[in-house]
Amino acid sequence: MTWHLVVNVAIAGLLTGLVYGLMALGLSVIFGVVRVVNFAHGEMMTIAMYATVTLFAVWQLDPFVAVVPIAAAFFVFGYLMQAGIINPFITRPEHSQFMLLVAVAIIMVNGLMVSFGPDARNVQVDYQLESYAIGPILFDKARLLAAGMALAASAALFAFFRFSLTGKAIRACADNWLGAKVVGLDVKHLYALTFGLGSACVAVAGSMMILLVDVTPVLGPAYTLLAFVIVIVGGMGSMAGALLGGVLIGLSEALAGLFIQPSAKSMISFGLLILVLLVRPQGLLGKKA
Amino acid sequence: MTSHFTRRRFNTALAGAGLATALSPFGIVRAQGQKLRVGVLLPRSGVQGFIGQSSQKGADLAPAVLKEMLGVDIELMNADTETNVDTARTRAERLIQEGAHVLVGPFDSGAASAIAQVAEQRGIPFVINIAAAPQITEQGYKYTFRNFPTSIDLVRNGLALIGDLFQATGTAPRTAVFMHVNDTFGQANAKAIAAIFPKLTQLPFKIVETIAYDPAAKDLTVEVSKAKATNADFLLNVCRLNDAIILRREMVKQRWQPMGIIGPGNPGMYEDQYYKTLGKLSEYSISNVPWYHPKAEITRIVEKQFNKLNPKDKMMYHALNVGYTFEAVLIAADAFKRARSTDPKALTEAIRQTDIKSRMMLGGPIKFNAKGQVEGLASACIQNLNMRPNVVLPASAAEAKPVFPVPGYKKA
Numbered sequence: 001m002t003w004h005l006v007v008n009v010a011i012a013g014l015l016t017g018l019v020y021g022l023m024a025l026g027l028s029v030i031f032g033v034v035r036v037v038n039f040a041h042g043e044m045m046t047i048a049m050y051a052t053v054t055l056f057a058v059w060q061l062d063p064f065v066a067v068v069p070i071a072a073a074f075f076v077f078g079y080l081m082q083a084g085i086i087n088p089f090i091t092r093p094e095h096s097q098f099m100l101l102v103a104v105a106i107i108m109v110n111g112l113m114v115s116f117g118p119d120a121r122n123v124q125v126d127y128q129l130e131s132y133a134i135g136p137i138l139f140d141k142a143r144l145l146a147a148g149m150a151l152a153a154s155a156a157l158f159a160f161f162r163f164s165l166t167g168k169a170i171r172a173c174a175d176n177w178l179g180a181k182v183v184g185l186d187v188k189h190l191y192a193l194t195f196g197l198g199s200a201c202v203a204v205a206g207s208m209m210i211l212l213v214d215v216t217p218v219l220g221p222a223y224t225l226l227a228f229v230i231v232i233v234g235g236m237g238s239m240a241g242a243l244l245g246g247v248l249i250g251l252s253e254a255l256a257g258l259f260i261q262p263s264a265k266s267m268i269s270f271g272l273l274i275l276v277l278l279v280r281p282q283g284l285l286g287k288k289a
Numbered sequence: 290m291t292s293h294f295t296r297r298r299f300n301t302a303l304a305g306a307g308l309a310t311a312l313s314p315f316g317i318v319r320a321q322g323q324k325l326r327v328g329v330l331l332p333r334s335g336v337q338g339f340i341g342q343s344s345q346k347g348a349d350l351a352p353a354v355l356k357e358m359l360g361v362d363i364e365l366m367n368a369d370t371e372t373n374v375d376t377a378r379t380r381a382e383r384l385i386q387e388g389a390h391v392l393v394g395p396f397d398s399g400a401a402s403a404i405a406q407v408a409e410q411r412g413i414p415f416v417i418n419i420a421a422a423p424q425i426t427e428q429g430y431k432y433t434f435r436n437f438p439t440s441i442d443l444v445r446n447g448l449a450l451i452g453d454l455f456q457a458t459g460t461a462p463r464t465a466v467f468m469h470v471n472d473t474f475g476q477a478n479a480k481a482i483a484a485i486f487p488k489l490t491q492l493p494f495k496i497v498e499t500i501a502y503d504p505a506a507k508d509l510t511v512e513v514s515k516a517k518a519t520n521a522d523f524l525l526n527v528c529r530l531n532d533a534i535i536l537r538r539e540m541v542k543q544r545w546q547p548m549g550i551i552g553p554g555n556p557g558m559y560e561d562q563y564y565k566t567l568g569k570l571s572e573y574s575i576s577n578v579p580w581y582h583p584k585a586e587i588t589r590i591v592e593k594q595f596n597k598l599n600p601k602d603k604m605m606y607h608a609l610n611v612g613y614t615f616e617a618v619l620i621a622a623d624a625f626k627r628a629r630s631t632d633p634k635a636l637t638e639a640i641r642q643t644d645i646k647s648r649m650m651l652g653g654p655i656k657f658n659a660k661g662q663v664e665g666l667a668s669a670c671i672q673n674l675n676m677r678p679n680v681v682l683p684a685s686a687a688e689a690k691p692v693f694p695v696p697g698y699k700k701a
Contacts, residue, residue, distance in 0.1 A: 216336075
């Protein structure tokens with residue numbers, strides 16, 4: 001086994017991991033603030049992938065352009081979903097929230113099946129098959145651009161929560177819900193904004209992911225599960241943890257495929273999950289409850 | 290009210306009934322009024338959705354063709370196995386409950402094994418259209434029949450054709466990397482290659498590495514990186530459709546240009562969707578697979594009906610799927626005609642006695658051995674040229690000359 005084979009595989013894993021990280025970031029943000037676990041997360045990403053495919057097919061919109069209206073639409077969709085459907089469940093038992101979001105997920109999968117059929121779809125942009133070479137090291141262009149977009153979107157989200165007044169207010173809600181209400185913050189509105197932001201995150205991830213994989217309606221549950229693994233490994237509610245978890249899972253899957261067996265990739269992800277749960281139950285960057 | 294049903298009339302009616310009863314062993318009165326309900330199980334959604342839908346076209350055209358050919362009425366009862374073994378099992382159960390007289394399908398070895406168990410339990414004949422795992426017809430099943438080569442036969446035919454290809458093109462590659470899907474079909478093929486390949490000493494190459502991958506894989510970056518690193522002369526690939534597309538794209542991304550890609554007996558690279566999705570990248574891929582006889586009379590009839598039902602499509606892109614699925618329904622219809630009954634036992638016995646000489650697919654007559662397997666099925670070497678599958682070997686059936694190594698690829 002040559003060193004450049006290992007480096008090539010590691011680079012592909014790292015770049016894919018960044019897109020995974022952005023997807024999981026949406027889940028982590030929603031859980032960190034609203035304390036609701038979005039069991040329809042992967043399905044929402046699948047919808048974003050189909051939206052990108054549709055915009056490309058109808059108007060030849062490149063995914064890097066299509067991502068703007070899709071993220072905006074998902075923000076509105078997420079806001080309305082939180083305000084209209086999820087808010088009444090905030091104070092209900094967790095199993096009620098679970099059933100609600102699983103039902104939403106099932107509706108989404110079946111809606112996609114009815115609308116698009118079972119066939120795999122993708123976008124065929126000019127640069128999809130291109131790669132940059134530095135000696136024996138190859139950088140898949142689409143993967144590199146997708147990872148760059150994931151980093152940019154993550155940085156924007158970090159900046160929003162760190163520097164904007166609304167972001168600070170949302171963090172205040174996450175830290176002390178009662179205190180936030182006492183000082184007059186509109187908690188329900190802020191929750192809806194957070195769900196909207198999480199949805200926009202997953203929309204960006206979906207628009208980028210379509211450059212890497214073909215989409216089918218049944219893809220969602222696998223990504224929901226993957227997002228959970230990443231968030232638990234990184235630390236529930238930790239934004240940096242989600243990105244780190246994504247990179248770790250992407251890298252470990254790629255290297256496991258290389259050193260063990262390609263078909264053992266998922267096994268390694270779940271092995272990592274069990275290890276983290278045993279050694280550091282709050283996740284790598286999570287806070288102890 | 291006076292009854293007009295006199296003793297003389299009663300005797301006449303009795304005589305008529307007696308005549309009908311006397312004829313009934315021949316089934317004339319009973320079978321002519323009956324329809325054969327054929328339960329068609331195919332993966333019309335999920336990972337194998339494209340191939341399932343392609344195979345469905347072979348079933349859809351069968352009733353009209355067989356009505357014309359054999360004069361029998363067929364009612365199709367379609368069920369989607371969703372590329373899932375458990376779903377295949379439950380759908381088979383449901384079709385039987387809903388009155389299917391015979392089951393046909395399911396383009397997948399895993400699903401075929403599950404359906405065969407249901408068919409045995411319920412005593413309903415099951416005719417496999419496409420599924421290659423040898424163990425399906427090694428279980429001693431009484432109701433399961435297969436008109437498709439086992440993976441051992443597929444691989445034996447496929448490897449022999451690889452030798453013919455190298456001879457025809459004057460090439461002698463020294464190494465191959467073998468990649469295969471890690472499902473029932475892929476594993477059966479891998480085992481067959483491991484068993485047969487060492488005995489074929491006339492083949493000039495050795496397999497330097499074997500790489501198995503998940504059939505539902507969404508990304509084959511690692512797998513292709515490993516294959517490329519072997520620096521093998523060509524890629525020997527047992528794939529399905531979706532993974533074949535992903536794999537081909539990844540080869541281009543990673544700038545890997547072996548002498549060619551050869552499938553030793555698997556679907557994927559001659560499917561309609563392979564051409565549609567990959568465009569020019571689909572060119573030159575080679576598949577050594579069972580194929581239809583382009584000049585057979587029955588092929589002409591089937592193609593006519595195919596064009597009628599699918600005016601925007603061409604049968605050549607669905608050849609194997611349509612051909613074997615049609616033949617599976619043909620076997621059931623032929624048995625129904627001879628049995629003159631929909632009774633499962635009579636149908637099963639009639640299927641066992643099948644001897645269809647005029648057929649669509651290449652090979653000998655459709656005749657089942659004691660295990661329910663048709664023997665002597667042939668393969669052809671199919672190469673994608675000008676965005677369509679072309680028979681390039683055997684020379685007697687060739688539509689074009691084989692191209693190997695393929696243009697733009699490194700020379701041996």
